Amino acid sequence: MMTHRRSTATTDARSTRRSRRALWITLAVVVVLLLAAAAWLAFRALAARDALAATADEAALLQQSVLAGEHDDLDARARSISAHASDAARATGDPVWRAAEILPWVGANLRAVRDISEIADELARNGVPPLLDAADAVDLDSLGVTGNTVDLAPLDAARPALESAVGVFSAAAERAGAIDTGWTLPIITDAVDEVRQTLEPAASTVDGLARAASLLPSMLGADGPRDYLLLMQNNAEVRSSGGIPGAFAVLHAEDGAISLTGQASTADFRKFDEPIAELDAATVALFDEQPGQYVQHALQIPDFPKAAALAAEFWAQTMGSRVDGVLAVDTVTIADLLRATGPVSAGEYELTPDDAVDILLSRVYADEPSPIQLDAFFAGASSAVFEAVTDGRASPAALVEALAAAGDDGRIRMWSADPSEQERLAETTLAGALPIDGAEEVFAGVFFNDSTGGKMNYYTAADITGTLASCGDESRASVDVVWTNTLDPEQAESLPHYVTGNGSSKVDPGQVRTRIAVYGPQGWTASRSTLDGAAAPGQATIDQGRPVIQYEMTLSPGESTTVSVDFAGAADEAQLGLVSTPLIRDPNVRLTTTGCE
Template sequence: MSDGRLPVQRRWIRWVIGAVVTLLILAIGWVAIRGISAVSEMQAVASSASQMRGFIADGELERAELVAPRVAQHAATAHDLTSDPIWRGFEFVPWLGANFTAVREVAEVADSVASDAVAPVLEIAGGIDLASFGFTGSKIDLAPLAEVEAPLAAASATLSAAETQAQQINADAALPPLADAVREMRDVVTEAATVVGALHGASVLLPPMLGADGPRTYVVAMQNNAELRSDGGIVGSLALMRAERGTISVVQQASTADFPPLTDPLPLSESTVALFAEGPGLYVQNITSIPDFTEAGAMLALRWEMQFGQKVDGVIAIDAVVAAHLLEATGDITFGPFTANSETILSILLSEVYATFPDPVEQDAVFAQAANELFAAALTRGDPQKLIAAFAVAAEENRIRIWSAHPEEETLLAASTLGGTLPVDGPRGPYVGVLLNDATGAKMDYYTEASISTAVGVCRGEPTTQVRVTWTNGAPADAEQTLPQYVTGNGIYGVHAGSVRTMIAIYGPEGANVRAVDRDGAEEGVQTTTLGTRSVVQHTVLLEPGESTTVTVSFTGTGAGDRLTRLQHTPTIGTPDTTRAEFTCE
């Protein structure tokens, strides 16, 4: 006869199950409470960081210093809440685990940035005004820069490591609210790394480059985006600038007419010849077709030396859009019959000048006046804080390229975006790129526009990266009748007036191979070569007014299919529409 009790073994099993369920419920409650608290702390980090960035941008560093401890406290708390063994254990739970991992990694990044980067940068605020970086009129105060180099170096290293870690966080695997938080924090870290890295680079490079140890001279090449080249646009005019003890002045100007074509081309890299033949080695206007500015900058310096017998310390290339950014800091300028502001300068320089002055000699004279007025305004009446912001935006858009004849400086420049080298793939992900070069022989790119998409996935078992470029000729249908002949080219180079001929080069990740190429869904003959270890494919397309074409290149192999793939492209007048598209295996 049973006494109603379960056998010992069954009771033991129930106790174990009950204990496990109880512990699981407690664990879930534990991580839920800590998770809610951690997300709240991270939201506080984002809010305080945004407030602090605003104070720094406004030059109110004392107020930024008051906010910094709050950022550090919230970040440290979030890190503590997501670092215990129970939290780490939940990272292995299928489907949900990625969310726990993402929150922990974001908290780690935020804590590292707040404690090891933000505090050191703000501690040097008393030594230099970060809002203007010592810039007053045509002079930069070089003295404080050496003092802040070391703390900026430490902060830059911390932020660089944090950015690499942040980029590795898989936001796509997290739930939408958490994914948005991860992406927001990632953007904040990238922005901070870029700004502090630029400040550190400036603290190292500005003193010698601006003549702290003796006078320096630099060729400034101004590019016209209405006739595209890989680095931005055709070289339209040049100037010689002198820097001595932080004081900057313009000492000479020249037009491309001062640089007649060479009889024998200067030596070029194999990839440059494969893409553009000998043009960059013969014509100064075409040197910026070279996509690596370490090669292009040295060649521009050589052409200046050959023409004027003056050795220079470096070359700076800027495009027309930089002028628009600078006028936001300087206000209006007047040159020839024009008065320009930041809203009108591009239409004047890239369109109206040609309609008003059909003679290229008169055009060059107006461009020289514009450059003179722009430099004078920037060096004498520009608001320092706005000038620094204008240069920062232009640099971020890859519209400023710098080459130095001094090897130690060139090494530092080549490692930065200002150096204009081909990108280097690494832990932050591989690069793909699009180079646009006009072959119309005119100024029709004022009417063109591009949209670029990238997609990554697996196709037939192989990781694949696709780059798709849509190129549009937006010129009016009656361009042949309504636009100046100098703008359309008037058929001189075999292109019907109003049409646009463009060379579109697309390169893939380092070590990847070209798997498929098509234009508007059909195969056609293309140029293929390599840029370093990158495969590159170049189409030459001809579009009538209103026409568009789409070029697609798929890459497989090393670096292909990486979700961290990043894009670089030729700076155009308007920023191309760049998107990450859904991958389709064709």
């Protein structure tokens, strides 16, 4: 019996030693496998990094070649981009990499790198080729422009390729925006941010090109002649969309050829006793019936499609002819165009990029006090700029760049009487419509309208601060607007009557009277409003689902006032955006979005 017990104990000890040895072997194997996997992941990560860097370098060279019109090496560069992007996708797409993505902390970094690699591969395979096809169809140096005529055939030929690229770039931008960087290393976070900052404007540009290729042929008369009412907005007398329409013209488009066929001034339009068209309740609440009675007040309406339709109706009932759309351009845009065309002569002046705004919005009023002569001058200046833009002296690419920048700043707006065209325009920066809030962004708005009856907004400035505390169903937004009359009090009496309004609106020389309308997000409510920190009644209404508070104030030279409006609603995780009137000098805008704290 004793022998048996010793044998059993010995067996148990040996079994324990074997189990421990097996455990250590297993652990060693696991460690080796983990080290091997880590080494493999590191190797693949370095390969992905190098491939992505090479992709970015080749993409930059490709862009330079396209812009320079050097098409001989485009296919080779495109193949190189595709090869490098494919290498990055393969490096991050094997089973070991995918398996490691489930690990805490490490996995978030691996997923982010794989997402970036797959985005690059998708763009290289399906996004870049159609863009190169479009580049082959359109000469980017001339854009098919000869003098005042645009060759519409290349645009039409490029349309299918551009429309194909739109979906790829939009999907890539959306996927990049969805990458979770909450647990990623700073270097990965920075890389994702860079991809987002590159893709968002790229997707917007491709979408804009596709829309242009779709819209321009018909809008420039490919399917029959078109006439457009051109409004030259004078920012010295501010309106919601930029400035009062000081000069009017008709642009005729036929088979791509554009010509100026008629001009008028506000003096050619009479006051209508009744509005020329039905006005909605919000417009009447903010501006009475003036937008429908005076053509110069039509652009008080912040929603440009509504304002443009009214302006077109004023033209029809005054001039007896219908237009197919309305184009509004402000004075600041003229300075941008002159950078492409060079200086132009207007009366006794030479307009240059550096002094056009000063001449057109200030100096001419001191030199020419007669309203009739001023109308003639502005008509001549409009014709001179139009001729400079259409006579071939400027690079078409430079003109398009200037126009695109002005469009992004809201200084060029377009409305089409054709519902299908307007639907396409509505999704561009040219539309000038009140925006639609979404899950990612909710908008506030600040719109200015002069009621001085002069041209005093050359001497005004604005600061706008918007803050959103995004807390789901209990979010709060506040908008503060500081409005300043920057005129030196000693200059007030020396200003021309045409600038000060000569007391026609019961405003002393040098004073500025302004209506400031503050819009909140859609579906929200205005919870509090103050003027210079004190509660004050303002005009309140709802415009397209947005709460609006408007104040009218008069400022003497050197004075400032602060309008503050708080809104309550539900923002979930959205950021705060802002739409506002384009002023002579861009407002100083500060927007902040915080959490529930």
